[in-house]
Amino acid sequence: MKKVIALCLAVCLALGCAACLSGCGGEKTTLYVYNWGQYIAEGDDDSLDVIAAFEEKYPDIHVEYSTFDSNEIMYSKLSNGGITVDVIFPSDYMVGRMRQEGMLMELNFDNIPNYQYIDDSFKNMAYDPENKYSVPYTWGTVGIIYNSKFVDEADVTGWELLWNEKYADKILMFDNSRDAFGIAQYLLGFDVNTTDEAQLRECAAKLMEQKPVVQQYVMDQIFDSMENEEAWIAPYYAGDYLTMVEENPDLKFYRPAHQGFNIFVDAMCIPTCCKEKEAAELFINFLCDPEISGQNMDYLGYSVPASASKAYMDPEVTEDPVAYPSADMLEKATSFNFLPEETARVMESLFMEARNS
Amino acid sequence: MKKNKTGFLSIPYLIWMTAFTLIPLCVVAYYALTDPATGVFSLRNVRELSLYMPVLWRSIGYSLVSALLCLVLGYPVAYYIAHCGHTAQKFLYMLVMLPMCMSFLLRTLAWVGLLQDTGIINNILAAIGLPRLRMIRTPGAVVLGMVYNYLPYMILPLYATIVKIDGRLIEAAEDLGCNGVQVFARVVLPLSVPGILSGVTMVFVPAVSTFYISQKLGGTDTVLIGDVIERQFKQGSNPNLGAALSLLLMILVFVCTGIMNRFGGSSEEGSVMV
Known part of the structure; x- marks a missing residue:
């Protein structure tokens, strides 16, 4: 019996230490980012680790990153409620749906100065005509x-x-x-x-x-x-x-x-369940930085909605007709x-x- | 009166059951019987259930086949373990438990690597000049996945029952002139019925509601009821219909357990443990 008690005490002690260690990091803001799977450069194959770079630049913010498989899965998780998500990456039609259902917050573009780099052809899109709720991330x-x-x-x-x-x-x-x-x-x-x-x-x-x-x-x-x-x-x-x-x-x-x-255009939005709006806007702004976005897109293979980023990308990628089809081809797209x-x-x-x- | 004195011991369990089983069950029932758009009482979801009856029958069929296969494979193993020496028994018991220490998802995914058209088995076959086999995305692959994953749930209750069979009964039967086959058929087998019922229930119940196995090992025509339910919730299409399907499945499981209990009820350790 003594042994059992000793064991229990040891376990309690160990747990206590672990809890202290994990809690000793100071008052960090946790930013919950919910993105598509395989949709950000994570440092493999010599790419830039975007999240690590963000955390390095803003040491008080810790990013909790999780992924979804389709717009519908993301939508149902958010509409079921009970969770905190700060940044999401819905596609065009889903931005429209969530905007109309009041699930998105208006962005404060003063905190997103890098929005200026987004090409005009990707501003005020049909899914967000006044461009209040979304910043394009990629298109394809x-x-x-x-x-x-x-x-x-x-x-x-x-x-x-x-x-x-x-x-x-x-x-x-x-x-x-x-x-x-x-x-x-x-x-x-x-x-x-x-x-x-x-x-x-x-x-x-x-x-x-x-x-x-x-x-x-x-x-x-x-x-x-x-x-x-x-x-x-x-x-x-x-x-x-x-x-x-x-x-x-x-x-x-x-x-x-x-x-x-x-x-399609996949955009960055802030859902109404967001708790750290400013940090979320910092994150969106960071992803729009031409240098970061260039390196990120280089890895992703998706097309970038900001021409300024192309300067930081491999020219082989930016001239690839798969990612950047000709104007004739694009005319056939809906x-x-x-x-x-x-x-x-x-x-x-x-x-x-x-x-x- | 003796019972009342210890009754308070079950209070934590009762609280647990109420909070995490009873109340959620009521929520499921509430969703099943309300309209997804308006939230008022409606039988719309219940009516829509008929669309998924073929899927339900398929799930029941696969699970029953799996449970029977587990019984056929598991009984000899359990019998053998129960008749080993004490140390060997402990060791073998641990071996049966061992696969359960690894994630069920990973183990199923490993079968994908083995069975797929470009998988390990087919590559070996091709290397020695034999034709490739179509193994994955067949009903057989789904049943294999179920049997593989749930076999320990069959062996353990069987072993627990067989090991408790009184050796003197067997000796008595032998003294009275039974041969080996008769001893098994007239003494051992009837006495292991509670274990068989437990095992079959414990394999059937998780198998009938599984979704991962059929998604990974099955094809487009082996969709099971668990897949449909998962999708109704996850893809946000119609959680109310998902709730109705879950309710139907639960009723089915209760009925099955009830029938099993009734069959096993007469013997000494009759109650099926679930």
Whole structure:
């Protein structure tokens, strides 16, 4: 019995010390950053560790970094409430939705002087017309990534490649309703921002038709599967293709310009559950610093909305047509707008049906 | 009267159960029976459940197959351990427990590396000139994942029951002229029924609600009820429908446990431990 008591005391003592040690760091502000997975340079492959650089510049701020897989996951986590998040990175249509639902705080641009570097073409976008709530982080396009070792170039004719039975079980598909419906809409020639339920049902039928050839519905798992050739065809974001091709040079990227494709902006916003607004604005400002943003984007492969940053980037990256398509190509791109809640709900439940049919 | 004196000992547990099981259950029921948009009472979610019945039947089917496979694989192991020497028993018991010390997620992910088309097994097959096998993303892979992960939950209760069987009963049966097979079929097996029921329940219940195994090892047509529930909450599509599905699953589990208890109720250690 004595031994047990001694052991308990020892454990208490150890815990006490640990608690003291972790609490002895002074009064640091903790900043909760909630970003997409693989969406900031973290110091691997000789890149800049952005968060470490920020913490070095502002030693009183400690960054708690966590990631999400899709806009919808981030949205549901925030709307369920009960958490503190200071900076989020939603895409355009999600900025619109959260803005309309009052989930975002107005930014104080006096604290974000680096906003001046953002190109005018990325200011006052449709999702935030007065530019009060968001600062663009990256932009990019969606296309098809395919493995040229296994996929015949003659089959790469458009979005229908994702329905090609020849490659059954080697095709991956988006695991979020908006991107998945977008592809069906481009293929069927519909408007990607439609609220027409009949059209959405047709898209769902098209997606259901695709299911037998789909290997899996995934998001960031696409990296592994495409790199190690477990899958050969997947729709994904251009910036991530540039990361994947470094691991597997047989991968190619294709944008079906004749059918249309998605162009998106991912922005930085402060949600209403933020507790450290000023620190959050410092963080946003830091990420807009041309030198930091240049090095960050160099690693990410996504396109930068501030031309000033390009001076700090590898010219090979800034001249790559995958990341920076020609003006002609960009003309064929459409962006996703914010959909009314009822439409978003119908789309999600149709996607569930198609996926689980 | 004796009971009342010790009754207060269960108070911490009662508080725990109320705070973390009973109240959350009521919340789940509340969500299941309200409309997602307006928050008023509605049976809309319950009606929508019919859409997911095929998924539910599939989950039940896979879990039952897994539970039976675990029984077939686990019984001989438990029987063997129970008849080893004291030290060997302790050691083997620890070996059965050992995999549970490592994260269940990691162990499942390791199977992906083994089974996938470009995985270790297929690469070995290809290297020695054999054709590659389609293993991952099949119902078999999902069942394999379940059996692999939940086998210890079958072996442990079986072992606990078998080890307590009175050796004198077996001797008596032998003295009265039973051969080995008869001793097993008429004495050992009936006496291990409580363990079997426990084991089957303990494998079936987590298997029927799992989502990770089917996401990693399954394909697009092995979606289980756990996947659907997870998605309803995580993707924010319709948490109310998710709650309704959870409620349905819980009722199912209660019914199963109830049936098991009834079957095992007559024997000495009848109650199924869950």
